[in-house]
Amino acid sequence: MIKRILVANRGEIAVRIIRACRELDIETVAVYAKNDCESLHVKLADISVCIGSNKLSDSYLNIPRIITTAKLYNCDAIHPGYGFLSENSRFSQVCESSNIIFIGPKAKLIDLMGNKSSAREMMAKANVPIVPGTSVIETFDEGLKESKRIGFPVLIKASAGGGGKGMRIAEDENNFQKAYNTAKQEALNAFGDDRVYIEKLIEKPRHVEFQILADQHGNVIHLGERDCSIQRNHQKVIEESPSKIIDDQLREEMGSIAVQAAQTIGYTNAGTIEFLLDKNKKFYFIEMNTRIQVEHPVTEMITGIDLIKEQILIANGINREYSQEKIKFSGHAIECRVNAEDPSNNFVPSPGKVTIVNLPGGNGIRIDSFIYNGYLISPIYDSMITKIIVHGDNRQEAINKMKGALGEMTIEGIKLNTSFLFEIMEDKNFVNSNYDTSFIEKFLINRGDQNDW
Numbered sequence: 001m002i003k004r005i006l007v008a009n010r011g012e013i014a015v016r017i018i019r020a021c022r023e024l025d026i027e028t029v030a031v032y033a034k035n036d037c038e039s040l041h042v043k044l045a046d047i048s049v050c051i052g053s054n055k056l057s058d059s060y061l062n063i064p065r066i067i068t069t070a071k072l073y074n075c076d077a078i079h080p081g082y083g084f085l086s087e088n089s090r091f092s093q094v095c096e097s098s099n100i101i102f103i104g105p106k107a108k109l110i111d112l113m114g115n116k117s118s119a120r121e122m123m124a125k126a127n128v129p130i131v132p133g134t135s136v137i138e139t140f141d142e143g144l145k146e147s148k149r150i151g152f153p154v155l156i157k158a159s160a161g162g163g164g165k166g167m168r169i170a171e172d173e174n175n176f177q178k179a180y181n182t183a184k185q186e187a188l189n190a191f192g193d194d195r196v197y198i199e200k201l202i203e204k205p206r207h208v209e210f211q212i213l214a215d216q217h218g219n220v221i222h223l224g225e226r227d228c229s230i231q232r233n234h235q236k237v238i239e240e241s242p243s244k245i246i247d248d249q250l251r252e253e254m255g256s257i258a259v260q261a262a263q264t265i266g267y268t269n270a271g272t273i274e275f276l277l278d279k280n281k282k283f284y285f286i287e288m289n290t291r292i293q294v295e296h297p298v299t300e301m302i303t304g305i306d307l308i309k310e311q312i313l314i315a316n317g318i319n320r321e322y323s324q325e326k327i328k329f330s331g332h333a334i335e336c337r338v339n340a341e342d343p344s345n346n347f348v349p350s351p352g353k354v355t356i357v358n359l360p361g362g363n364g365i366r367i368d369s370f371i372y373n374g375y376l377i378s379p380i381y382d383s384m385i386t387k388i389i390v391h392g393d394n395r396q397e398a399i400n401k402m403k404g405a406l407g408e409m410t411i412e413g414i415k416l417n418t419s420f421l422f423e424i425m426e427d428k429n430f431v432n433s434n435y436d437t438s439f440i441e442k443f444l445i446n447r448g449d450q451n452d453w
Helices: 011-022 042-044 061-070 088-099 105-115 115-125 140-150 171-189 247-267 295-302 306-316 395-409 418-426 439-448
Strands: 006-009 027-033 047-052 078-081 154-157 167-170 196-200 205-212 220-232 235-241 270-277 282-287 330-337 354-358 365-369 384-392 410-412
Touching: 006 011, 006 061, 011 027, 011 042, 011 306, 011 365, 011 384, 027 042, 027 061, 042 306, 047 061, 061 088, 078 306, 078 418, 088 105, 088 270, 105 115, 105 247, 105 282, 115 196, 115 247, 115 282, 140 154, 140 171, 140 196, 154 171, 154 384, 167 171, 171 196, 205 247, 205 306, 220 247, 220 295, 220 439, 247 270, 270 306, 295 306, 295 330, 295 365, 295 384, 330 418, 384 395, 395 418, 418 439
Parallel strands: 006 027, 006 078, 027 047
Antiparallel strands: 154 167, 154 196, 205 220, 205 270, 220 235, 235 330, 270 282, 330 384, 354 410, 365 384
Protein backbone atom coordinates (compact mmCIF):
# COMPACT_ATOMS: atom_id res chain seq x y z
CA MET A 1 0.00 0.00 0.00
CA ILE A 2 1.11 3.56 -0.71
CA LYS A 3 2.10 5.17 2.58
CA ARG A 4 3.93 8.32 1.45
CA ILE A 5 3.48 10.42 -1.70
CA LEU A 6 5.76 13.12 -3.08
CA VAL A 7 3.70 15.96 -4.59
CA ALA A 8 5.59 17.18 -7.65
CA ASN A 9 3.68 20.43 -8.10
CA ARG A 10 2.70 23.68 -6.44
CA GLY A 11 -0.31 25.98 -6.01
CA GLU A 12 -3.90 24.88 -5.60
CA ILE A 13 -3.44 21.43 -7.14
CA ALA A 14 -0.64 20.60 -4.69
CA VAL A 15 -2.88 21.66 -1.81
CA ARG A 16 -5.73 19.60 -3.28
CA ILE A 17 -3.54 16.47 -3.47
CA ILE A 18 -2.21 16.91 0.06
CA ARG A 19 -5.74 17.18 1.45
CA ALA A 20 -6.84 14.02 -0.40
CA CYS A 21 -3.80 12.16 0.93
CA ARG A 22 -4.61 13.28 4.47
CA GLU A 23 -8.10 11.78 4.14
CA LEU A 24 -6.54 8.50 2.96
CA ASP A 25 -4.06 8.58 5.88
CA ILE A 26 -1.13 8.91 3.48
CA GLU A 27 1.88 11.08 4.36
CA THR A 28 3.03 13.76 1.92
CA VAL A 29 6.34 15.27 0.88
CA ALA A 30 6.17 18.68 -0.79
CA VAL A 31 8.96 19.90 -3.05
CA TYR A 32 9.33 23.58 -3.74
CA ALA A 33 11.43 26.25 -5.41
CA LYS A 34 13.22 28.81 -3.27
CA ASN A 35 10.66 31.54 -3.95
CA ASP A 36 7.84 29.19 -2.91
CA CYS A 37 9.09 28.72 0.66
CA GLU A 38 5.97 30.45 2.06
CA SER A 39 3.49 28.64 -0.21
CA LEU A 40 0.52 26.89 1.37
CA HIS A 41 1.43 23.44 0.04
CA VAL A 42 4.79 23.76 1.81
CA LYS A 43 3.04 24.52 5.10
CA LEU A 44 0.47 21.73 4.79
CA ALA A 45 2.68 18.79 3.79
CA ASP A 46 4.14 16.45 6.41
CA ILE A 47 7.62 17.08 5.00
CA SER A 48 8.76 19.93 2.76
CA VAL A 49 11.98 20.04 0.76
CA CYS A 50 13.48 22.93 -1.20
CA ILE A 51 14.92 21.41 -4.38
CA GLY A 52 16.21 24.42 -6.29
CA SER A 53 16.22 28.05 -7.29
CA ASN A 54 13.36 29.99 -8.82
CA LYS A 55 14.14 28.63 -12.28
CA LEU A 56 11.68 25.93 -13.30
CA SER A 57 14.51 23.81 -14.69
CA ASP A 58 16.07 23.79 -11.21
CA SER A 59 12.89 22.85 -9.37
CA TYR A 60 9.50 21.72 -10.65
CA LEU A 61 10.95 20.48 -13.97
CA ASN A 62 14.09 18.92 -12.48
CA ILE A 63 13.48 15.19 -12.73
CA PRO A 64 16.75 14.02 -11.05
CA ARG A 65 16.19 16.23 -7.99
CA ILE A 66 12.56 15.16 -7.63
CA ILE A 67 13.43 11.46 -7.90
CA THR A 68 16.37 11.84 -5.48
CA THR A 69 14.08 13.57 -2.97
CA ALA A 70 11.47 10.82 -3.33
CA LYS A 71 14.09 8.15 -2.64
CA LEU A 72 15.70 10.09 0.23
CA TYR A 73 12.36 10.43 2.00
CA ASN A 74 11.15 6.88 1.22
CA CYS A 75 8.21 7.91 -0.94
CA ASP A 76 6.21 5.06 -2.47
CA ALA A 77 4.66 7.23 -5.18
CA ILE A 78 4.72 10.60 -6.92
CA HIS A 79 1.65 12.61 -7.89
CA PRO A 80 2.46 15.10 -10.69
CA GLY A 81 -0.81 17.09 -10.59
CA TYR A 82 -1.34 18.97 -13.86
CA GLY A 83 1.15 20.98 -15.90
CA PHE A 84 4.91 20.73 -15.23
CA LEU A 85 5.87 17.01 -15.49
CA SER A 86 2.35 15.54 -15.47
CA GLU A 87 2.47 14.51 -19.14
CA ASN A 88 6.22 13.91 -19.37
CA SER A 89 6.74 10.29 -20.45
CA ARG A 90 10.40 10.35 -19.38
CA PHE A 91 9.36 11.30 -15.85
CA SER A 92 6.87 8.43 -15.77
CA GLN A 93 9.54 6.04 -17.06
CA VAL A 94 12.18 7.20 -14.55
CA CYS A 95 9.67 6.75 -11.72
CA GLU A 96 8.99 3.20 -12.85
CA SER A 97 12.66 2.30 -13.21
CA SER A 98 13.26 3.77 -9.72
CA ASN A 99 10.52 1.57 -8.23
CA ILE A 100 8.39 4.61 -7.49
CA ILE A 101 4.73 4.58 -8.50
CA PHE A 102 3.82 7.32 -10.96
CA ILE A 103 0.21 8.31 -10.26
CA GLY A 104 -0.88 8.42 -13.86
CA PRO A 105 -0.62 6.25 -16.97
CA LYS A 106 2.43 4.39 -18.26
CA ALA A 107 5.05 6.27 -20.27
CA LYS A 108 4.07 4.61 -23.56
CA LEU A 109 0.49 5.87 -23.20
CA ILE A 110 1.63 9.40 -22.38
CA ASP A 111 3.76 9.31 -25.53
CA LEU A 112 0.98 7.84 -27.63
CA MET A 113 -1.70 10.33 -26.61
CA GLY A 114 0.65 13.30 -26.06
CA ASN A 115 1.53 13.40 -29.73
CA LYS A 116 -1.67 14.79 -31.20
CA SER A 117 -1.17 13.36 -34.69
CA SER A 118 -0.46 9.81 -33.44
CA ALA A 119 -3.44 10.11 -31.10
CA ARG A 120 -5.65 10.99 -34.07
CA GLU A 121 -4.42 7.94 -35.96
CA MET A 122 -5.02 5.65 -32.98
CA MET A 123 -8.54 7.01 -32.42
CA ALA A 124 -9.37 6.59 -36.10
CA LYS A 125 -8.36 2.92 -35.84
CA ALA A 126 -10.65 2.62 -32.81
CA ASN A 127 -13.57 3.98 -34.86
CA VAL A 128 -13.70 7.18 -32.81
CA PRO A 129 -14.91 10.13 -34.95
CA ILE A 130 -12.05 12.53 -35.64
CA VAL A 131 -11.91 15.95 -37.25
CA PRO A 132 -10.92 15.63 -40.94
CA GLY A 133 -7.20 16.29 -41.11
CA THR A 134 -3.70 14.99 -41.68
CA SER A 135 -0.82 13.28 -39.95
CA VAL A 136 2.43 15.24 -39.49
CA ILE A 137 3.09 17.63 -42.39
CA GLU A 138 6.65 17.45 -43.71
CA THR A 139 6.75 20.48 -46.01
CA PHE A 140 4.93 23.73 -46.75
CA ASP A 141 3.85 22.47 -50.18
CA GLU A 142 2.40 19.32 -48.65
CA GLY A 143 0.54 21.42 -46.08
CA LEU A 144 -0.98 23.69 -48.69
CA LYS A 145 -2.00 20.74 -50.85
CA GLU A 146 -3.66 18.96 -47.90
CA SER A 147 -5.41 22.15 -46.82
CA LYS A 148 -6.96 22.50 -50.27
CA ARG A 149 -8.06 18.88 -50.09
CA ILE A 150 -9.64 19.31 -46.64
CA GLY A 151 -11.10 22.70 -47.53
CA PHE A 152 -10.41 26.08 -45.94
CA PRO A 153 -10.59 27.33 -43.23
CA VAL A 154 -8.12 24.98 -41.54
CA LEU A 155 -6.38 24.82 -38.18
CA ILE A 156 -2.60 24.28 -38.10
CA LYS A 157 -1.66 22.61 -34.81
CA ALA A 158 1.56 21.63 -33.05
CA SER A 159 1.95 17.86 -33.07
CA ALA A 160 3.43 17.90 -29.57
CA GLY A 161 1.21 20.79 -28.50
CA GLY A 162 -1.38 21.72 -25.96
CA GLY A 163 -2.81 24.75 -24.16
CA GLY A 164 -3.41 26.63 -27.40
CA LYS A 165 0.29 27.00 -28.18
CA GLY A 166 1.44 26.37 -31.76
CA MET A 167 -2.09 26.73 -33.11
CA ARG A 168 -3.03 29.03 -35.99
CA ILE A 169 -6.06 29.44 -38.26
CA ALA A 170 -5.58 29.75 -42.03
CA GLU A 171 -8.74 31.26 -43.44
CA ASP A 172 -7.71 30.75 -47.05
CA GLU A 173 -4.78 30.02 -49.35
CA ASN A 174 -3.52 33.61 -49.16
CA ASN A 175 -2.73 33.56 -45.43
CA PHE A 176 -1.74 29.90 -45.19
CA GLN A 177 2.02 30.53 -45.36
CA LYS A 178 2.02 33.05 -42.52
CA ALA A 179 -0.14 30.81 -40.31
CA TYR A 180 2.00 27.77 -41.13
CA ASN A 181 5.29 29.49 -40.34
CA THR A 182 3.95 31.04 -37.13
CA ALA A 183 2.55 27.73 -35.86
CA LYS A 184 5.85 25.95 -36.50
CA GLN A 185 7.89 28.63 -34.74
CA GLU A 186 5.54 28.68 -31.74
CA ALA A 187 5.64 24.88 -31.56
CA LEU A 188 9.43 24.91 -31.59
CA ASN A 189 9.59 27.58 -28.88
CA ALA A 190 7.03 25.90 -26.61
CA PHE A 191 7.80 22.21 -27.08
CA GLY A 192 11.19 21.95 -28.79
CA ASP A 193 9.39 20.26 -31.69
CA ASP A 194 8.25 22.23 -34.76
CA ARG A 195 6.18 19.45 -36.34
CA VAL A 196 2.60 20.38 -37.15
CA TYR A 197 -0.50 18.76 -38.57
CA ILE A 198 -3.65 20.20 -40.08
CA GLU A 199 -7.33 19.86 -39.20
CA LYS A 200 -10.52 21.17 -40.72
CA LEU A 201 -11.65 24.16 -38.68
CA ILE A 202 -14.97 23.31 -37.06
CA GLU A 203 -16.90 26.56 -37.10
CA LYS A 204 -18.96 27.62 -34.06
CA PRO A 205 -17.90 24.58 -32.01
CA ARG A 206 -18.59 23.64 -28.41
CA HIS A 207 -15.68 22.09 -26.50
CA VAL A 208 -16.98 19.11 -24.52
CA GLU A 209 -14.80 16.61 -22.65
CA PHE A 210 -15.57 13.32 -20.91
CA GLN A 211 -13.91 12.27 -17.67
CA ILE A 212 -12.58 8.71 -17.69
CA LEU A 213 -11.56 6.45 -14.81
CA ALA A 214 -9.83 3.14 -15.60
CA ASP A 215 -8.33 0.77 -13.03
CA GLN A 216 -5.66 -1.87 -13.57
CA HIS A 217 -8.22 -4.66 -13.72
CA GLY A 218 -9.94 -3.65 -16.95
CA ASN A 219 -12.78 -1.64 -15.40
CA VAL A 220 -13.42 1.58 -17.34
CA ILE A 221 -16.19 4.13 -16.81
CA HIS A 222 -16.96 7.73 -17.68
CA LEU A 223 -18.20 10.33 -15.20
CA GLY A 224 -20.12 12.46 -17.65
CA GLU A 225 -19.08 15.54 -19.55
CA ARG A 226 -17.75 19.02 -18.89
CA ASP A 227 -18.55 21.92 -21.20
CA CYS A 228 -15.37 23.98 -21.53
CA SER A 229 -16.41 26.29 -24.35
CA ILE A 230 -15.83 29.57 -22.49
CA GLN A 231 -12.20 30.13 -23.51
CA ARG A 232 -9.77 32.94 -24.11
CA ASN A 233 -6.80 32.31 -26.43
CA HIS A 234 -7.67 28.60 -26.33
CA GLN A 235 -7.35 28.63 -22.51
CA LYS A 236 -10.38 27.57 -20.51
CA VAL A 237 -11.96 30.23 -18.29
CA ILE A 238 -15.28 28.74 -17.14
CA GLU A 239 -16.32 25.09 -17.11
CA GLU A 240 -19.59 23.42 -16.21
CA SER A 241 -21.21 20.02 -15.92
CA PRO A 242 -23.43 18.77 -17.38
CA SER A 243 -23.44 20.48 -20.77
CA LYS A 244 -26.68 22.25 -21.56
CA ILE A 245 -26.58 21.24 -25.23
CA ILE A 246 -26.22 17.47 -24.67
CA ASP A 247 -29.26 15.28 -24.07
CA ASP A 248 -29.22 11.83 -22.46
CA GLN A 249 -29.00 9.99 -25.77
CA LEU A 250 -26.01 12.00 -27.02
CA ARG A 251 -24.38 11.74 -23.58
CA GLU A 252 -24.65 7.96 -23.70
CA GLU A 253 -23.24 7.85 -27.23
CA MET A 254 -20.31 10.16 -26.52
CA GLY A 255 -19.60 8.52 -23.16
CA SER A 256 -19.54 5.08 -24.74
CA ILE A 257 -17.12 6.30 -27.41
CA ALA A 258 -14.87 7.81 -24.71
CA VAL A 259 -14.82 4.54 -22.77
CA GLN A 260 -14.13 2.64 -25.99
CA ALA A 261 -11.19 4.93 -26.73
CA ALA A 262 -9.67 4.31 -23.29
CA GLN A 263 -10.19 0.56 -23.57
CA THR A 264 -8.61 0.42 -27.02
CA ILE A 265 -5.29 1.81 -25.82
CA GLY A 266 -5.33 -0.04 -22.48
CA TYR A 267 -5.52 3.18 -20.50
CA THR A 268 -5.33 3.28 -16.69
CA ASN A 269 -5.90 6.05 -14.11
CA ALA A 270 -7.84 9.28 -14.69
CA GLY A 271 -7.98 10.79 -18.16
CA THR A 272 -10.05 13.07 -20.31
CA ILE A 273 -11.32 12.48 -23.84
CA GLU A 274 -11.95 15.83 -25.50
CA PHE A 275 -14.41 16.47 -28.32
CA LEU A 276 -15.66 19.32 -30.47
CA LEU A 277 -19.37 19.49 -31.27
CA ASP A 278 -20.38 21.29 -34.43
CA LYS A 279 -23.59 23.25 -34.85
CA ASN A 280 -25.41 20.05 -35.86
CA LYS A 281 -24.20 18.29 -32.67
CA LYS A 282 -21.91 16.02 -34.61
CA PHE A 283 -18.89 15.32 -32.42
CA TYR A 284 -15.21 14.80 -33.18
CA PHE A 285 -12.28 13.63 -31.05
CA ILE A 286 -9.56 16.27 -30.71
CA GLU A 287 -7.22 14.99 -27.97
CA MET A 288 -6.80 13.00 -24.77
CA ASN A 289 -5.35 14.46 -21.60
CA THR A 290 -3.48 11.84 -19.57
CA ARG A 291 -3.65 13.67 -16.22
CA ILE A 292 -6.03 15.28 -13.79
CA GLN A 293 -7.64 18.41 -15.21
CA VAL A 294 -7.90 21.88 -13.67
CA GLU A 295 -11.68 21.60 -14.01
CA HIS A 296 -12.06 18.21 -12.31
CA PRO A 297 -14.05 19.66 -9.36
CA VAL A 298 -17.24 20.18 -11.39
CA THR A 299 -17.32 16.44 -12.07
CA GLU A 300 -16.76 15.73 -8.39
CA MET A 301 -19.63 18.04 -7.47
CA ILE A 302 -22.22 16.28 -9.63
CA THR A 303 -21.04 12.69 -8.99
CA GLY A 304 -19.76 12.80 -5.41
CA ILE A 305 -16.58 10.99 -6.51
CA ASP A 306 -13.17 12.27 -5.38
CA LEU A 307 -11.01 12.02 -8.49
CA ILE A 308 -7.68 12.52 -6.70
CA LYS A 309 -8.46 9.71 -4.28
CA GLU A 310 -9.48 7.52 -7.22
CA GLN A 311 -6.15 8.23 -8.93
CA ILE A 312 -4.27 7.11 -5.82
CA LEU A 313 -6.37 3.98 -5.30
CA ILE A 314 -5.99 2.99 -8.95
CA ALA A 315 -2.23 3.50 -8.77
CA ASN A 316 -2.25 1.30 -5.68
CA GLY A 317 -3.56 -1.54 -7.86
CA ILE A 318 -6.90 -1.78 -6.08
CA ASN A 319 -9.78 -3.25 -8.06
CA ARG A 320 -12.30 -0.41 -8.06
CA GLU A 321 -15.02 -2.65 -9.53
CA TYR A 322 -16.35 0.24 -11.54
CA SER A 323 -19.84 -0.04 -12.98
CA GLN A 324 -21.33 2.58 -15.31
CA GLU A 325 -24.83 1.88 -14.01
CA LYS A 326 -23.82 2.95 -10.49
CA ILE A 327 -22.74 6.42 -11.60
CA LYS A 328 -25.44 8.98 -10.81
CA PHE A 329 -25.45 12.65 -11.75
CA SER A 330 -27.00 15.25 -9.48
CA GLY A 331 -27.68 18.91 -10.23
CA HIS A 332 -25.38 21.33 -12.03
CA ALA A 333 -21.86 22.59 -11.27
CA ILE A 334 -19.88 25.57 -12.58
CA GLU A 335 -16.22 26.46 -12.08
CA CYS A 336 -14.66 29.89 -12.56
CA ARG A 337 -10.90 30.38 -12.71
CA VAL A 338 -9.94 33.43 -10.68
CA ASN A 339 -6.73 34.89 -12.08
CA ALA A 340 -4.36 37.57 -10.84
CA GLU A 341 -4.72 39.65 -14.00
CA ASP A 342 -6.12 42.94 -15.20
CA PRO A 343 -8.97 42.51 -17.74
CA SER A 344 -9.01 46.29 -18.35
CA ASN A 345 -5.39 46.13 -19.53
CA ASN A 346 -5.50 43.23 -21.96
CA PHE A 347 -5.47 40.72 -19.10
CA VAL A 348 -1.87 41.48 -18.16
CA PRO A 349 -0.77 39.37 -15.14
CA SER A 350 -0.91 41.13 -11.76
CA PRO A 351 1.63 39.60 -9.37
CA GLY A 352 2.18 41.12 -5.93
CA LYS A 353 1.46 40.83 -2.24
CA VAL A 354 -2.04 39.82 -1.17
CA THR A 355 -3.04 42.16 1.65
CA ILE A 356 -6.61 41.06 2.39
CA VAL A 357 -8.38 37.79 1.58
CA ASN A 358 -12.08 37.14 2.11
CA LEU A 359 -13.26 33.97 0.38
CA PRO A 360 -16.95 33.15 -0.11
CA GLY A 361 -18.64 30.15 1.48
CA GLY A 362 -21.98 28.54 2.09
CA ASN A 363 -23.95 25.54 0.90
CA GLY A 364 -22.75 24.25 -2.46
CA ILE A 365 -19.75 26.60 -2.70
CA ARG A 366 -16.21 25.18 -2.89
CA ILE A 367 -12.97 27.12 -3.01
CA ASP A 368 -9.73 25.53 -4.27
CA SER A 369 -6.95 27.99 -3.54
CA PHE A 370 -3.45 28.44 -2.12
CA ILE A 371 -3.40 32.11 -1.15
CA TYR A 372 -3.69 33.77 2.26
CA ASN A 373 -3.17 37.19 3.85
CA GLY A 374 0.36 38.33 3.16
CA TYR A 375 1.05 35.79 0.41
CA LEU A 376 3.32 37.05 -2.38
CA ILE A 377 2.15 36.00 -5.84
CA SER A 378 5.11 35.36 -8.11
CA PRO A 379 5.23 36.54 -11.73
CA ILE A 380 6.97 33.29 -12.70
CA TYR A 381 3.95 30.99 -12.61
CA ASP A 382 0.47 30.78 -14.11
CA SER A 383 -1.81 33.62 -13.02
CA MET A 384 -4.61 31.38 -11.70
CA ILE A 385 -4.77 31.75 -7.92
CA THR A 386 -8.20 30.38 -6.98
CA LYS A 387 -11.01 28.27 -8.38
CA ILE A 388 -14.61 28.90 -7.33
CA ILE A 389 -16.84 25.87 -7.83
CA VAL A 390 -20.57 25.95 -7.14
CA HIS A 391 -23.29 23.30 -7.18
CA GLY A 392 -27.01 23.91 -7.61
CA ASP A 393 -30.12 21.85 -8.24
CA ASN A 394 -30.18 23.27 -11.79
CA ARG A 395 -28.08 25.50 -14.04
CA GLN A 396 -29.83 28.77 -13.19
CA GLU A 397 -29.40 28.13 -9.48
CA ALA A 398 -25.71 27.40 -10.07
CA ILE A 399 -25.32 30.66 -12.05
CA ASN A 400 -27.01 32.64 -9.26
CA LYS A 401 -24.80 30.97 -6.66
CA MET A 402 -21.67 31.76 -8.68
CA LYS A 403 -22.67 35.42 -9.00
CA GLY A 404 -23.10 35.57 -5.23
CA ALA A 405 -19.72 33.93 -4.65
CA LEU A 406 -17.92 36.24 -7.09
CA GLY A 407 -19.59 39.25 -5.47
CA GLU A 408 -18.44 38.16 -1.99
CA MET A 409 -14.83 37.43 -2.94
CA THR A 410 -12.37 40.05 -1.76
CA ILE A 411 -8.68 39.76 -2.56
CA GLU A 412 -6.79 43.04 -2.23
CA GLY A 413 -3.28 44.06 -3.22
CA ILE A 414 -3.56 42.69 -6.77
CA LYS A 415 -5.87 42.93 -9.77
CA LEU A 416 -8.43 40.17 -10.32
CA ASN A 417 -10.69 39.00 -13.17
CA THR A 418 -13.72 38.51 -10.89
CA SER A 419 -15.76 41.41 -12.32
CA PHE A 420 -15.12 40.04 -15.81
CA LEU A 421 -16.35 36.60 -14.71
CA PHE A 422 -19.42 38.16 -13.06
CA GLU A 423 -20.37 39.94 -16.28
CA ILE A 424 -20.14 36.66 -18.19
CA MET A 425 -22.52 35.08 -15.67
CA GLU A 426 -25.01 37.87 -16.44
CA ASP A 427 -24.64 37.76 -20.22
CA LYS A 428 -27.86 36.58 -21.86
CA ASN A 429 -26.01 34.36 -24.33
CA PHE A 430 -24.25 32.56 -21.51
CA VAL A 431 -27.43 32.26 -19.46
CA ASN A 432 -29.27 30.82 -22.48
CA SER A 433 -26.28 28.59 -23.38
CA ASN A 434 -26.25 30.26 -26.78
CA TYR A 435 -22.51 30.41 -27.41
CA ASP A 436 -19.44 28.62 -28.80
CA THR A 437 -15.69 28.76 -28.23
CA SER A 438 -15.55 32.27 -29.72
CA PHE A 439 -17.84 33.61 -26.96
CA ILE A 440 -15.24 35.65 -25.05
CA GLU A 441 -13.82 37.22 -28.20
CA LYS A 442 -17.31 38.38 -29.21
CA PHE A 443 -18.13 39.34 -25.63
CA LEU A 444 -15.08 41.61 -25.43
CA ILE A 445 -15.94 43.24 -28.77
CA ASN A 446 -19.56 43.83 -27.72
CA ARG A 447 -18.54 45.01 -24.27
CA GLY A 448 -16.48 47.88 -25.65
CA ASP A 449 -15.57 49.89 -22.53
CA GLN A 450 -13.62 47.59 -20.18
CA ASN A 451 -12.73 50.15 -17.52
CA ASP A 452 -15.31 48.86 -15.02
CA TRP A 453 -13.43 45.58 -14.67
